Amino acid sequence: SSATLTELDARYHFACDVAKTAASRALSWYQQRHQLVIEHKKDLQDVVSEADRNVEQLVKHLIRERFPDDAVLGEESGGDTAGARFIWVIDPIDGTSNFLNGLHNWCVSLAIVCENEPVIGVVCDPNHHETFHACRGKGAWVNEKRIQAHSAQQLNQGVLGISSSNSQPVEPLTTFIGGLLSQGGMFIRNGSGALMSAWAAAGRLIGYYEAHMNPWDGLPGIVLMREAGGMTNDYLGHNGLQQGNPVLLANTVLYPQLKALLPAHISL
Numbered sequence: 001s002s003a004t005l006t007e008l009d010a011r012y013h014f015a016c017d018v019a020k021t022a023a024s025r026a027l028s029w030y031q032q033r034h035q036l037v038i039e040h041k042k043d044l045q046d047v048v049s050e051a052d053r054n055v056e057q058l059v060k061h062l063i064r065e066r067f068p069d070d071a072v073l074g075e076e077s078g079g080d081t082a083g084a085r086f087i088w089v090i091d092p093i094d095g096t097s098n099f100l101n102g103l104h105n106w107c108v109s110l111a112i113v114c115e116n117e118p119v120i121g122v123v124c125d126p127n128h129h130e131t132f133h134a135c136r137g138k139g140a141w142v143n144e145k146r147i148q149a150h151s152a153q154q155l156n157q158g159v160l161g162i163s164s165s166n167s168q169p170v171e172p173l174t175t176f177i178g179g180l181l182s183q184g185g186m187f188i189r190n191g192s193g194a195l196m197s198a199w200a201a202a203g204r205l206i207g208y209y210e211a212h213m214n215p216w217d218g219l220p221g222i223v224l225m226r227e228a229g230g231m232t233n234d235y236l237g238h239n240g241l242q243q244g245n246p247v248l249l250a251n252t253v254l255y256p257q258l259k260a261l262l263p264a265h266i267s268l
């Protein structure tokens with residue numbers, strides 16, 4: 001059976017606390033970022049440091065202490081999710097390249113999945129004192145304020161968030177951006193996909209698109225946008241938790257318009 005209110009409530013409050021604790025630890029690393037050794041993963045743009053690994057271990061430790069039966073899957077250390085009723089999916093620092101270069105757009109990103117349903121999403125941005133949070137059926141919020149998706153009815157009535165990384169093919173992104181611009185649309189890439197998707201749920205952006213997102217980046221925005229009254233693709237379909245999937249977020253009017261900009265062979 002799906003998650004009960006009691007199970008969700010306990011985890012919702014705790015998830016917000018954990019994200020804030022992790023974000024303040026990350027912020028103290030950020031203030032000493034010049035001392036961090038930058039390492040590369042898949043390519044020269046794909047960076048990581050001790051800060052990412054340290055914050056991930058802190059988050060894993062806090063969750064295991066409070067909910068020992070829950071599974072935790074993290075960007076830097078993976079995790080065994082087999083058989084768990086609740087799966088925490090965490091990115092200790094989303095926007096590592098920004099973080100290491102002194103750009104303020106990065107966040108702690110955290111989601112909870114129960115029976116293949118994303119039920120809780122939290123994005124904590126300590127530089128701007130904002131925590132975006134949502135729990136299934138309880139609306140979407142930034143700190144204590146309710147948020148809603150943008151009210152635009154046309155693509156030229158605001159700015160769309162778009163991300164890409166160098167491990168992704170140039171297509172379908174170029175086709176998508178071309179179509180957007182030709183309709184008078186505009187886009188932004190801030191270097192943190194989780195944070196931009198939260199901005200979309202808060203109605204600051206008209207939506208968000210990324211051709212492939214890992215679950216620790218994509219899931220919080222899925223929960224936030226649904227609770228903010230908007231539409232999303234079925235992110236956890238087709239093994240999304242194992243392999244990631246595209247992410248498209250927008251209000252109900254713009255969602256089909258954005259989907260129509262994708263090349264025909266792309267399915268969401």
Ligand code: IPD
Nearest residue numbers: 094095096163164165191192193
């Ligand atoms: C990256 C950021 C970026 C997105 C990449 C992600 P990381 O995450 O979210 O915006 O375009 O696909 O990998 O490595 O900084 O956690």
Ligand code: CA
Nearest residue numbers: 047048075096
């Ligand atoms: Ca990374």
Ligand code: CA
Nearest residue numbers: 091094095217
């Ligand atoms: Ca990330």
Ligand code: CA
Nearest residue numbers: 075091093094
């Ligand atoms: Ca990361």
